[in-house]
Amino acid sequence: MKQSIKLTVDAVVFGYEAKTETISVLLVKRKYKPFQGKWALPGGFVLQEESLEDAVERELNEETGLQINYLEQLYTFGQPERDPRSRVVSVAYFGLIKPSNFKIAAATDAEDVQWFKTTELPKLSFDHDKILKLAIARLKGKITYEPIGFQLLDNKFPFSDLEKLYTTLLGRTIDRRNFRKKILSLNILDELDEKISRGSGRPANLFKFNKERYFQLKNEGIIFEI
Amino acid sequence: MKQSIKLTVDAVVFGYEAKTETISVLLVKRKYKPFQGKWALPGGFVLQEESLEDAVERELNEETGLQINYLEQLYTFGQPERDPRSRVVSVAYFGLIKPSNFKIAAATDAEDVQWFKTTELPKLSFDHDKILKLAIARLKGKITYEPIGFQLLDNKFPFSDLEKLYTTLLGRTIDRRNFRKKILSLNILDELDEKISRGSGRPANLFKFNKERYFQLKNEGIIFEI
DNA sequence: TCATATTAGCGTATTTTATACGCTAATATA
DNA sequence: TATATTAGCGTATAAAATACGCTAATATGA
Numbered sequence: 001m002k003q004s005i006k007l008t009v010d011a012v013v014f015g016y017e018a019k020t021e022t023i024s025v026l027l028v029k030r031k032y033k034p035f036q037g038k039w040a041l042p043g044g045f046v047l048q049e050e051s052l053e054d055a056v057e058r059e060l061n062e063e064t065g066l067q068i069n070y071l072e073q074l075y076t077f078g079q080p081e082r083d084p085r086s087r088v089v090s091v092a093y094f095g096l097i098k099p100s101n102f103k104i105a106a107a108t109d110a111e112d113v114q115w116f117k118t119t120e121l122p123k124l125s126f127d128h129d130k131i132l133k134l135a136i137a138r139l140k141g142k143i144t145y146e147p148i149g150f151q152l153l154d155n156k157f158p159f160s161d162l163e164k165l166y167t168t169l170l171g172r173t174i175d176r177r178n179f180r181k182k183i184l185s186l187n188i189l190d191e192l193d194e195k196i197s198r199g200s201g202r203p204a205n206l207f208k209f210n211k212e213r214y215f216q217l218k219n220e221g222i223i224f225e226i
Numbered sequence: 227m228k229q230s231i232k233l234t235v236d237a238v239v240f241g242y243e244a245k246t247e248t249i250s251v252l253l254v255k256r257k258y259k260p261f262q263g264k265w266a267l268p269g270g271f272v273l274q275e276e277s278l279e280d281a282v283e284r285e286l287n288e289e290t291g292l293q294i295n296y297l298e299q300l301y302t303f304g305q306p307e308r309d310p311r312s313r314v315v316s317v318a319y320f321g322l323i324k325p326s327n328f329k330i331a332a333a334t335d336a337e338d339v340q341w342f343k344t345t346e347l348p349k350l351s352f353d354h355d356k357i358l359k360l361a362i363a364r365l366k367g368k369i370t371y372e373p374i375g376f377q378l379l380d381n382k383f384p385f386s387d388l389e390k391l392y393t394t395l396l397g398r399t400i401d402r403r404n405f406r407k408k409i410l411s412l413n414i415l416d417e418l419d420e421k422i423s424r425g426s427g428r429p430a431n432l433f434k435f436n437k438e439r440y441f442q443l444k445n446e447g448i449i450f451e452i
Numbered sequence: 453t454c455a456t457a458t459t460a461g462c463g464t465a466t467t468t469t470a471t472a473c474g475c476t477a478a479t480a481t482a
Numbered sequence: 483t484a485t486a487t488t489a490g491c492g493t494a495t496a497a498a499a500t501a502c503g504c505t506a507a508t509a510t511g512a
Contacts, residue, residue: 075299180461205460401472425481429489431489
């Protein structure tokens with residue numbers, strides 16, 4: 001067996017800001033060759049005795065200092081020529097973080113770390129463009145049949161944040177009344193006895209995603225769908 | 227970099243027989259240690275300069291002689307202890323073959339190859355039980371929102387074959403009239419000027435999945451859904 | 453302090469889609 | 483030629499999705 005393949009993990013981490021209604025991706029500036037000085041997805045080599053998930057979380061923490069909120073495997077990229085140095089296969093992950101976490105990024109490690117709006121992306125290293133493209137498609141697709149959107153909002157959020165998130169992700173206007181009816185009929189949101197006022201306009205009630213209830217419904221075969 | 231991780235691919239290949247209404251999985255009996263003599267998913271080490279897809283197709287061909295009809299990446303399994311020998315990460319694939327191909331299996335290589343009904347599975351080697359379980363879930367889930375079912379039927383098939391396949395996969399009865407209406411309204415089947423008679427009963431018209439039309443509709447944003 | 457701008461919150465009518473339901477047609481076989 | 487078997491199809495009802503516009507509560511600027 002002459003196989004000598006290196007294994008890496010890469011992470012596509014999305015963040016959302018309701019104020020500007022933008023989805024951003026976390027990128028790091030590469031310190032070493034190849035693609036030195038270019039932007040890339042955070043990631044790196046898997047340690048010998050470490051699970052893939054541990055590897056992603058370690059790399060993310062080392063490079064960005066961020067606490068991830070939701071993480072799932074995206075796809076494994078293994079084209080022989082994807083790394084100019086040698087054969088490197090990368091298991092890509094897909095992550096989401098909450099806005100409160102969003103703000104503290106870029107605060108930790110040596111390399112440059114930055115949030116990029118998905119509409120203003122730089123050219124990326126390796127095949128990371130391809131990975132990112134797939135991740136964006138996954139995010140947009142998944143949001144309609146699994147409640148991962150809540151992972152991009154704070155624990156307590158006004159309904160309008162959710163609405164704006166869906167408008168942004170789906171790239172089209174949605175009817176506010178019908179959307180509210182639909183989401184509330186799913187019975188996975190708890191309305192709190194708390195209001196929030198952000199600038200002008202009527203203060204909004206805060207909601208909370210009820211994870212327990214969601215999993216209970218899921219077990220009963222009731223499916224989330226927008 | 228002290229990393230020395232081996233990379234393998236494994237394939238979960240499903241076949242369907244309308245006569246018995248059973249879904250089967252292709253398994254091979256292991257020739258060497260570990261798990262010598264035990265059943266496992268077909269697969270093996272990725273060659274140094276080979277893409278992951280090429281590796282799966284090569285291994286499948288070497289071990290079973292089968293031509294695969296549909297192949298997609300399933301998930302990458304990387305728990306450190308999943309192989310007792312050393313660190314081995316496996317990229318699992320999900321494949322479907324048509325009944326005509328189904329029959330010629332087990333005809334080629336040295337190891338023992340066999341179809342197992344998904345209801346009568348043996349204990350598998352490594353973490354292959356877990357992989358198979360995920361693949362079955364994927365098959366059952368995917369069939370409702372992508373027309374992969376046609377990959378399990380012959381090119382020309384009577385409508386009842388499709389109906390039986392869905393009944394089997396979904397594990398519940400479906401209303402024949404409503405199912406027919408729904409599928410035909412999708413406009414992705416061509417009704418042929420050909421009939422088939424299998425034993426008693428009224429001979430059935432043959433249908434053909436219109437791939438071009440499906441992709442055209444898909445591009446227009448029209449989604450297949452059962 | 454009051455007029456204006458801004459965001460939140462909600463109901464009903466209409467259209468579309470899903471579901472429920474049972475008979476006749478064409479063949480093989482006994 | 484009678485019987486068993488599979489194929490093929492329509493209509494009525496229920497459920498879900500969509501379309502649509504006003505009032506409430508606050509901030510802000512005149």
